[in-house]
Amino acid sequence: xxxxxxxxxxxxxxxxxxxxxxxxxxxxxxxxxxxxxxxxxxxxxxxxxxxxxxxxxxxxxxxxxxxxxxxxxxxxxxxxxxxxxxxxxxxxxxxxxxxxxxxxxxxxxxxxxxxxxxxxxxxxxxxxxxxxxxxxxxxxxxxxxxxxxxxxxxxxxxxxxxxxxxxxxxxxxxxxxxxxxxxxxxxxxxxxxxxxxxxxxxxxxxxxxxxxxxxxxxxxxxxxxxxxxxxxxxxxxxxxxxxxxxxxxxxxxxxxxxxxxxxxxxx
Amino acid sequence: xxxxxxxxxxxxxxxxxxxxxxxxxxxxxxxxxxxxxxxxxxxxxxxxxxxxxxxxxxxxxxxxxxxxxxxxxxxxxxxxxxxxxxxxxxxxxxxxxxxxxxxxxxxxxxxxxxxxxxxxxxxxxxxxxxxxxxxxxxxxxxxxxxxxxxxxxxxxxxxxxxxxxxxxxxxxxxxxxxxxxxxxxxxxxxxxxxxxxxxxxxxxxxxxxxxxxxxxxxxxxxxxxxxxxxxxxxxxxxxxxxxxxxxxxxxxxxxxxxxxxxxxxxx
Numbered sequence: 001x002x003x004x005x006x007x008x009x010x011x012x013x014x015x016x017x018x019x020x021x022x023x024x025x026x027x028x029x030x031x032x033x034x035x036x037x038x039x040x041x042x043x044x045x046x047x048x049x050x051x052x053x054x055x056x057x058x059x060x061x062x063x064x065x066x067x068x069x070x071x072x073x074x075x076x077x078x079x080x081x082x083x084x085x086x087x088x089x090x091x092x093x094x095x096x097x098x099x100x101x102x103x104x105x106x107x108x109x110x111x112x113x114x115x116x117x118x119x120x121x122x123x124x125x126x127x128x129x130x131x132x133x134x135x136x137x138x139x140x141x142x143x144x145x146x147x148x149x150x151x152x153x154x155x156x157x158x159x160x161x162x163x164x165x166x167x168x169x170x171x172x173x174x175x176x177x178x179x180x181x182x183x184x185x186x187x188x189x190x191x192x193x194x195x196x197x198x199x200x201x202x203x204x205x206x207x208x209x210x211x212x213x214x215x216x217x218x219x220x221x222x223x224x225x226x227x228x229x230x231x232x233x234x235x236x237x238x239x240x241x242x243x244x245x246x247x248x249x250x251x252x253x254x255x256x257x258x259x260x261x262x263x264x265x266x267x
Numbered sequence: 268x269x270x271x272x273x274x275x276x277x278x279x280x281x282x283x284x285x286x287x288x289x290x291x292x293x294x295x296x297x298x299x300x301x302x303x304x305x306x307x308x309x310x311x312x313x314x315x316x317x318x319x320x321x322x323x324x325x326x327x328x329x330x331x332x333x334x335x336x337x338x339x340x341x342x343x344x345x346x347x348x349x350x351x352x353x354x355x356x357x358x359x360x361x362x363x364x365x366x367x368x369x370x371x372x373x374x375x376x377x378x379x380x381x382x383x384x385x386x387x388x389x390x391x392x393x394x395x396x397x398x399x400x401x402x403x404x405x406x407x408x409x410x411x412x413x414x415x416x417x418x419x420x421x422x423x424x425x426x427x428x429x430x431x432x433x434x435x436x437x438x439x440x441x442x443x444x445x446x447x448x449x450x451x452x453x454x455x456x457x458x459x460x461x462x463x464x465x466x467x468x469x470x471x472x473x474x475x476x477x478x479x480x481x482x483x484x485x486x487x488x489x490x491x492x493x494x495x496x497x498x499x500x501x502x503x504x505x506x507x508x509x510x511x512x513x514x515x516x517x518x519x520x521x522x523x524x525x526x527x528x529x530x531x532x533x534x
Contacts, residue, residue, distance in 0.1 A: 026451055029454070030450070045319070054323075172300055177299075177303065
């Protein structure tokens with residue numbers, strides 16, 4: 001397999017994101033601000049509840065879950081819908097399609113550099129800040145390894161869903177509306193705004209049947225387990241793998257069918 | 268007719284608005300999808316509240332309906348910034364590509380001309396949703412409806428709007444100095460969701476920060492106290508209309524300063 005072309009794209013992405021150092025600082029600041037807001041908000045909420053544990057989650061659990069969900073979101077969000085949508089509107093897509101690489105993987109690998117940079121520059125500082133604020137409530141052990149594996153699955157699922165939504169732009173030529181709907185569905189049903197444990201029974205069951213919970217809920221619930229047993233972790237990872245395969249296959253098929261539809265206005 | 272009279276500007280605005288709406292109508296699918304997307308996002312915010320209050324009776328002494336009041340209040344106050352100042356989001360691209368120079372050659376106020384070019388219709392869906400939420404909370408809270416209360420509500424809604432517009436103007440204007448100011452705008456845009464919570468949940472330091480440094484508390488909290496706690500209104504609430512005007516004026520000056528500094532890209 002010729003790995004060189006992928007690594008070249010990753011390298012270019014890293015160099016590109018190094019150009020935008022200020023945006024990284026602003027992103028970390030934004031994450032810290034969210035950490036503060038979430039800290040006080042949930043402290044007030046837990047104070048009102050009068051108990052330490054609500055729906056099986058302590059205050060620190062909830063805080064870690066929510067802040068890291070946002071950090072993961074910032075790290076995984078690659079604005080693929082925007083990129084595809086703009087490429088379609090401007091006609092640039094024609095040039096991308098001519099490249100000797102599948103468009104789907106070209107887009108992914110050209111983003112991979114910013115994944116690496118975002119992970120180091122925004123996710124890690126946030127992670128460390130959460131560890132300090134919650135005074136070591138994040139368990140350190142084998143769960144970190146499972147968490148890393150789980151995040152890789154999340155990245156793939158998230159990208160495939162983004163790509164599918166971006167493909168819809170071929171038909172609608174609407175980017176903003178499609179993207180905001182996607183964001184709304186993903187952030188709510190993946191537990192990124194409110195942990196899934198707080199959802200009412202029926203809604204929670206429905207959320208578990210959808211692929212979105214595999215993006216944020218799965219890695220975070222693994223991370224929060226103090227002593228993860230293979231019997232607990234493997235089903236979660238297995239489900240993620242299942243959604244990986246399903247979304248990758250679906251997004252590839254959908255693109256293949258849709259690309260025949262393409263109309264380009266200039267370019 | 269004098270070229271700086273209000274009537275002159277209103278007449279121009281009407282003409283530009285008609286052109287903008289005509290061009291929007293040619294992308295009907297985009298318009299419909301965007302409006303649905305906007306409403307969906309608001310519903311998601313509502314569902315979030317509902318889930319939260321199913322688990323917890325109150326937050327920092329604020330019950331479900333009071334929080335909904337705050338939520339509806341901030342949604343309505345966000346309408347002007349969404350509808351009238353949406354072109355701020357494109358400022359970055361216009362400055363980067365050099366298209367911004369065309370706005371500098373008109374014999375009318377630069378800021379006015381730039382902002383008037385886009386009217387975002389989907390903000391009206393948000394307005395309707397906000398009014399619905401506010402009325403629902405209002406009825407359940409049993410607040411008397413008198414002309415004075417209505418007048419107060421309108422004045423303080425306008426105050427909140429001015430603050431939000433000021434924040435967005437200032438964030439957008441950063442693009443005259445830094446590349447990729449999208450992250451600054453995105454950060455400020457996230458402020459609005461922090462505005463949905465009473466400022467009393469924060470510790471003393473952050474209460475100060477969110478009041479005077481990043482005036483998030485002025486978007487909904489301080490103005491809404493006039494209606495929610497008429498017997499116990501802090502001084503900060505009464506001066507908030509002044510604060511709103513001052514912030515707006517400052518952001519306008521800052522925006523214009525950046526625009527005057529702009530020297531084009533040479534293309």
